[in-house]
Amino acid sequence: MPTKRPRPASTSSTPGRAPRPACGCAERSALFEPIRGFTSLQRTPQTDLKLGSVLAFVAGAANAGGFLAVGQYTSHMTGMVSSVADHLVLGELTLALAGAGAVLAFLLGAMTTAWLVNWGMRHELRSAYGLPLILEAAALLVFGLFGAAIGFMTPVFLPLTVVLLCFIMGLQNAVITKISQARIRTTHVTGLVTDLGIELGKLLYVNRQPGAEPVQADRGRLRVHAQLIGCFFFGGLAGALGFKYLGFVSTVPLALMLLLLVMRPALDDWQRLRAA
Numbered sequence: 001m002p003t004k005r006p007r008p009a010s011t012s013s014t015p016g017r018a019p020r021p022a023c024g025c026a027e028r029s030a031l032f033e034p035i036r037g038f039t040s041l042q043r044t045p046q047t048d049l050k051l052g053s054v055l056a057f058v059a060g061a062a063n064a065g066g067f068l069a070v071g072q073y074t075s076h077m078t079g080m081v082s083s084v085a086d087h088l089v090l091g092e093l094t095l096a097l098a099g100a101g102a103v104l105a106f107l108l109g110a111m112t113t114a115w116l117v118n119w120g121m122r123h124e125l126r127s128a129y130g131l132p133l134i135l136e137a138a139a140l141l142v143f144g145l146f147g148a149a150i151g152f153m154t155p156v157f158l159p160l161t162v163v164l165l166c167f168i169m170g171l172q173n174a175v176i177t178k179i180s181q182a183r184i185r186t187t188h189v190t191g192l193v194t195d196l197g198i199e200l201g202k203l204l205y206v207n208r209q210p211g212a213e214p215v216q217a218d219r220g221r222l223r224v225h226a227q228l229i230g231c232f233f234f235g236g237l238a239g240a241l242g243f244k245y246l247g248f249v250s251t252v253p254l255a256l257m258l259l260l261l262v263m264r265p266a267l268d269d270w271q272r273l274r275a276a
Helices: 025-031 035-036 045-070 077-089 093-122 126-149 154-179 190-204 221-274
Strands: none
Touching: 045 093, 045 154, 045 221, 077 093, 093 126, 093 154, 126 154, 126 221, 190 221
16 A cells, blocks of 8 residues: 655645745845945955945045035145144144144044944954944034034134044045055045056056066056046035035935945844844
């Protein structure tokens, strides 16, 4: 007599109905999957360039908008240090102190980034690289939401606004510098234009001596520098237009953009802490 084969167990308690997922965590995680690599701990040259391009755009927008707001570019520490020397020679001690305060704010921003990233690494946070960007986003929100009110009391709050913007630039420049091992910088383009010029000079060099080692341009670096310069420029256009037509609130989208980049690893950390 043939034995009966056991029937396979049904995967659903109700015939014809798909099983219900236990929770929506997977769906929420998948929502931010395309931006996972921007601030994740696992770095590649491609993800560094993606993050650097976004941060260059943000820096250009904040720098141009900040100039229209306070009449001063806040990412150029070379000019700041030179202005301190000029004001000291001219006997303008108040302006010299203001310039020194801006340089100190940029320095404190870079120091804060180093502290936050190392603290996040020590606590094994996947969002370690994103912590300074969260702080930068919060500072941009303060500038955007309260900048109009600050504008009514310019003599008192104008130096504080410059200090805040310099602190933001120091935060951001240190983030991408640390992540990319100093290969990419985003808040100023002097070094980028210099490196671009070097590679263009190599590209245009004619190798006439057959026995000599040929001079060859690094086309990859050339593309990287050109892309970062372009992102900074278009960010400046967006920041200037935004401040012209929207005012201080034009920095709010920049803050939201930074928060979006950090959202995926931050969500990973939150889920891990809940499960612990």
